[in-house]
Amino acid sequence: KPISVVNSMSYEDFISLFGNVIEHCSLCAAAVWRDRPFSDVNSLHKSFCQFTDQLPIGGKEGILRLHPDLAGRLAMSGGLTNESTKEQQSAGLNTLTDQEKKTMHHLNQQYKQKFGFPFVICARENKKEAILTGLERRLNNSGETEAVTGVEEVKKICRLRLLDIVDSSSKL
Numbered sequence: 001k002p003i004s005v006v007n008s009m010s011y012e013d014f015i016s017l018f019g020n021v022i023e024h025c026s027l028c029a030a031a032v033w034r035d036r037p038f039s040d041v042n043s044l045h046k047s048f049c050q051f052t053d054q055l056p057i058g059g060k061e062g063i064l065r066l067h068p069d070l071a072g073r074l075a076m077s078g079g080l081t082n083e084s085t086k087e088q089q090s091a092g093l094n095t096l097t098d099q100e101k102k103t104m105h106h107l108n109q110q111y112k113q114k115f116g117f118p119f120v121i122c123a124r125e126n127k128k129e130a131i132l133t134g135l136e137r138r139l140n141n142s143g144e145t146e147a148v149t150g151v152e153e154v155k156k157i158c159r160l161r162l163l164d165i166v167d168s169s170s171k172l
């Protein structure tokens with residue numbers, strides 16, 4: 001969609017289009033609506049980033065808690081959103097060996113046990129090997145560091161989802 005169409009659509013249409021660019025966080029799109037008109041997809045993304053950055057640490061953790069595990073039970077049972085399904089497949093998480101599945105599940109549990117929110121990474125920018133090493137490495141970080149790191153990944157996921165919807169060539 002051209003950015004001009006985005007700028008002239010109703011609030012309802014805006015929410016139905018952008019309500020899941022941050023997984024299960026239509027609040028973000030509802031807040032970003034006030035910043036229209038957007039000059040291009042970058043300024044739309046900037047609004048989403050500014051909204052998430054200004055959240056208190058508890059809000060950042062809330063956004064992370066709304067994310068599905070990578071190669072988790074939901075993924076195994078086909079219960080992911082369309083966007084997450086495609087993203088996790090693109091990282092090859094649907095082709096894990098049994099051993100990789102066990103390792104991923106164990107590390108995801110350890111991570112959630114330690115931080116109280118799931119490990120989040122932009123699956124479209126990482127293959128399964130990088131995801132596993134990222135999970136192991138980040139397990140050693142502090143909760144504060146991981147809340148910020150996780151939101152940085154959410155912003156990358158958001159950008160790619162926005163680019164799927166808005167023509168990046170279109171400018172106001």
Ligand SMILES: NC(=O)NC1=NC(=O)NC1=O
Pocket residue numbers: 067068069070083084085087088118119120121122123124157
């Ligand atoms: N826990 C996660 O990182 N989940 C995900 N990352 C993505 O890029 N898509 C997901 O579903």
